[in-house]
Amino acid sequence: MVQLAIAAGVTALATGLFLAPLSAQLDDQAMRRALAIAQTTASESRLDNALESSRPTRHGPVQNEAERIRAATGAEYVVIMDKRGVRWSHTDPDEIGRHVSTDPSVALSGQEVMQIDDGTLGRSARGKVPLRDEDGKVVGAVSVGIAYESVRDRLLSTVPQLLAYAGGTLAVGALAAYLVARRLQRRTHDLAFSDISALLVEREAMLHGIREGFVALDRNGRIRLLNDEAQRLLDLRAQDTGRPLEAALPPGRTTDVLTGRVSGADLLAVSGHRVLVANRMPTDDGGAVITLRDRTELERLGRELDGTRGLIDALRAQDHEHANRLHTLLGLLELGLHEEAVEFVTQAVGVHHATAEQVTEHIHDPLLAALLVGKATVATERGVSLSISPATHLPDRLVDPHSLVTILGNLVDNALDATSGERDAQLEAEVRAEGRTAVIRVSDNGPGVPEDRRAEIFTEGWTTKEPPAHGQRGIGLALVRRLAERYGGSVEVGERPGGGAVFTVTVPDALSDELSEAQETPHREAVTGSHPTRRAEGGACRPEGATEADR
Numbered sequence: 001m002v003q004l005a006i007a008a009g010v011t012a013l014a015t016g017l018f019l020a021p022l023s024a025q026l027d028d029q030a031m032r033r034a035l036a037i038a039q040t041t042a043s044e045s046r047l048d049n050a051l052e053s054s055r056p057t058r059h060g061p062v063q064n065e066a067e068r069i070r071a072a073t074g075a076e077y078v079v080i081m082d083k084r085g086v087r088w089s090h091t092d093p094d095e096i097g098r099h100v101s102t103d104p105s106v107a108l109s110g111q112e113v114m115q116i117d118d119g120t121l122g123r124s125a126r127g128k129v130p131l132r133d134e135d136g137k138v139v140g141a142v143s144v145g146i147a148y149e150s151v152r153d154r155l156l157s158t159v160p161q162l163l164a165y166a167g168g169t170l171a172v173g174a175l176a177a178y179l180v181a182r183r184l185q186r187r188t189h190d191l192a193f194s195d196i197s198a199l200l201v202e203r204e205a206m207l208h209g210i211r212e213g214f215v216a217l218d219r220n221g222r223i224r225l226l227n228d229e230a231q232r233l234l235d236l237r238a239q240d241t242g243r244p245l246e247a248a249l250p251p252g253r254t255t256d257v258l259t260g261r262v263s264g265a266d267l268l269a270v271s272g273h274r275v276l277v278a279n280r281m282p283t284d285d286g287g288a289v290i291t292l293r294d295r296t297e298l299e300r301l302g303r304e305l306d307g308t309r310g311l312i313d314a315l316r317a318q319d320h321e322h323a324n325r326l327h328t329l330l331g332l333l334e335l336g337l338h339e340e341a342v343e344f345v346t347q348a349v350g351v352h353h354a355t356a357e358q359v360t361e362h363i364h365d366p367l368l369a370a371l372l373v374g375k376a377t378v379a380t381e382r383g384v385s386l387s388i389s390p391a392t393h394l395p396d397r398l399v400d401p402h403s404l405v406t407i408l409g410n411l412v413d414n415a416l417d418a419t420s421g422e423r424d425a426q427l428e429a430e431v432r433a434e435g436r437t438a439v440i441r442v443s444d445n446g447p448g449v450p451e452d453r454r455a456e457i458f459t460e461g462w463t464t465k466e467p468p469a470h471g472q473r474g475i476g477l478a479l480v481r482r483l484a485e486r487y488g489g490s491v492e493v494g495e496r497p498g499g500g501a502v503f504t505v506t507v508p509d510a511l512s513d514e515l516s517e518a519q520e521t522p523h524r525e526a527v528t529g530s531h532p533t534r535r536a537e538g539g540a541c542r543p544e545g546a547t548e549a550d551r
Contacts, residue, residue, distance in 0.1 A: 003180060007173030015166045022158060027125060030146045031114035035127030037073045038144040039112075041066070041080070048133040051082055051140050056097045062088040063096060076124055076147040080131065082140045083108060100143070104128070107141035213276075213292030219285060221245055221259060233292050234271050254278075258290055358388050363431055364396035367405050372429060375412045379427060382420045386412075389430035394438070397512045403483050404431075404438060404510065410480050411442040411503050418446030418501065437489075438510035445500040454493045480505060 041047070050061040057063070066078040066089030080089045085104045087096050106113050107128035114127045124145035131140040188196060207214050213230030217223060221244050226236060240248045249255045254269040256262045257278050269276045277293040325344075332341040359376070363369045372388070379386035398404060412429060419425035422445070430441040449457060458481045477491075480503075484491045489507040496502045 003177030004174055007177060008170055011166045011170045011173070014169075015162060018162060019159070027116055030125035031116065031127060033127075034075065034125050034144045034146045035112060035114045035129065037069070037075050037078070038127040038129040038142045040073075041069050041078060041144065042129045042131045042142045047080060047131060047142075048139050051080075051088065051131070052133075056082075056086060056088040058093040058096060060088070063090075063093070065089075067091075073144075076145045077143075079143040079145075080140060081143070083138065088140070102143075104141050104143070107143070108138060110138055213290075213294075215245070215258065215290040215292070216283075216287065217245060217290070218287045223248060224287065230292055233276060233294055260288060362388055362392040363394045365394055365398050365401050365404075366396070367401045368394065368398075368408060368431060371405050371409055372412075375409070375416075375429075379416060382416060384416055384419050384425040384427050386427045386429065389428055389441070391432055392430050394431045394433050395511070398438070399510055399512055403487075404440065404507065407480050407483055407505050407507070408440055408442070410477065411440065411505070414477060414503070415442050415444040415446065415501075419444045422446060433511055436509050436511045436513075438507045440505040440507070441502065443496045443500060443502040445496065445498065448495055448499060448501045449493050457493065458491065483507075 044065065047062060047065060050065070054060050054062065062080050066080050069075075070078040070091070077091045078089060079087055079100065081087055081100055081104055085099050085108070087098055087100055090096050102117060107130050110130050112127070112129045114125075116123065117126050118124075124147055126143060126145050128141055128143045130138045131142055133139050191199070207225070207227040210227070211229060213233045214225070214227040215223060215230050215234075216225035223236075223241050223243055223245055226238065226241050231237060234249065234254075236248055245259055246255055249258070254271050254276070257267045257269045258280065260280055260282075263280075265279055267278050269278050277295050279291050281289050281291075283289060329341055329344060332338075332344060359372045360369050363372065372386075376386045408429070408431065412427070415427045419427060425445065427442070427444045430439075430443075432439050458477050481491045484505050484507055487507045487509060489505065491503065491505045494502045494504070
């Protein structure tokens with residue numbers, strides 16, 4: 001349909017461009033013909049003598065000569081006038097002796113005129129020339145008219161012929177368009193252009209999204225298509241597309257397998273340090289499609305599975321040991337050996353007195369203090385050094401401590417995941433009050449967050465870790481941002497000096513109005529554990545009179 005529309009449009013345009021100047025050409029031809037007849041008439045020598053020796057009558061010599069010329073040339077009229085503009089000849093004898101209806105001054109002044117004009121006989125193409133005597137003196141003028149209907153008739157008679165040519169041209173164009181369309185349909189299996197475009201988009205998304213290598217070869221063994229995974233597995237580049245596969249790969253078994261010199265299913269090949277499983281399938285056009293799987297990845301997963309099984313066994317043994325410790329703790333408490341019980345718990349969980357005192361000295365809210373003490377224990381077990389920033393200071397007047405516990409806990413857990421297994425892993429937490437605004441900052445010396453991914457990591461479901469079998473990951477940081485924005489705050493991620501990541505959360509109006517010095521001092525002493533009856537050795541404590549929410 002598009003080709004037919006183009007052919008029809010071109011034909012119509014060409015026809016219009018031809019017809020537009022044709023009318024003007026026919027008008028010009030008619031005016032020139034009228035002028036030629038007028039010139040011929042004016043050259044008759046008898047007319048100037050007749051104008052001087054006779055009178056303008058119906059049967060005078062001037063009228064007879066004019067009618068003879070008109071009949072011989074097919075003109076509509078031949079009018080001869082004297083210098084006063086009085087007609088001496090006319091197709092209507094009653095008009096003889098009267099003044100002409102149009103201005104004759106130009107012709108009587110000695111100039112020739114050709115024009116399209118309206119007169120007593122209607123619209124016509126006119127030619128006017130001066131009539132001179134033997135001495136060249138102007139004695140009158142000759143006006144000849146060609147009926148304009150004849151010009152229009154010539155134009156209309158040309159249109160059918162022109163349309164016939166245009167129709168023939170359009171028919172040839174339509175036939176050519178039909179043949180081309182049929183050929184395209186056979187080559188594209190009757191798929192429309194929109195279907196082909198959609199298939200191409202889907203194919204590109206599928207080929208570059210799958211985790212298997214894909215290589216397509218033409219009949220000459222040249223690389224026709226190469227997805228990202230195949231480039232990675234074979235150490236090829238996108239620029240290798242169009243090159244022969246044998247020229248792009250070094251000689252060896254891998255090249256023999258991919259080029260088809262070694263046949264079979266699920267053939268093993270080695271590319272660099274990778275072990276690949278290759279399958280080759282010929283195509284109808286003489287080419288081939290090759291799929292590649294990384295067996296090295298499978299072996300790595302197998303090793304990870306073995307490691308997971310070992311971890312499960314270790315957790316099972318640790319669970320048994322933990323039960324024994326609880327039984328021991330229960331016995332010490334029943335015997336009233338409280339000091340020994342505290343010492344036993346401290347040794348069991350690996351929490352040092354200094355850690356708890358450092359936390360409670362800077363953070364007076366019992367929930368946040370207890371959280372950081374517990375996270376310090378987890379960090380120690382995972383080989384990460386957790387420290388409290390000297391700038392940390394948070395009074396015990398939080399409006400919603402549970403939200404800050406969620407924010408701080410998720411940030412610390414995220415930092416622990418990023419640094420676990422790293423050599424000399426370090427994590428620093430900072431919680432401080434700026435008026436009524438709480439600022440939480442957690443930094444680590446892990447791999448950090450690339451600048452182009454910093455906005456993406458707060459999206460729910462985004463994670464770099466494998467999801468567990470019982471749930472999903474990618475929720476913690478999204479929850480942190482959601483809680484911060486609920487209070488009109490913000491969360492930012494930056495780069496830690498020396499490498500790593502720094503997460504900063506600002507929570508406005510997180511603290512209530514300032515407490516008096518008399519109210520705050522006893523509370524601070526209780527939190528820091530100065531009272532012997534309200535302090536747990538080496539851990540965070542709860543001040544006397546704490547609410548159930550604090551517990």
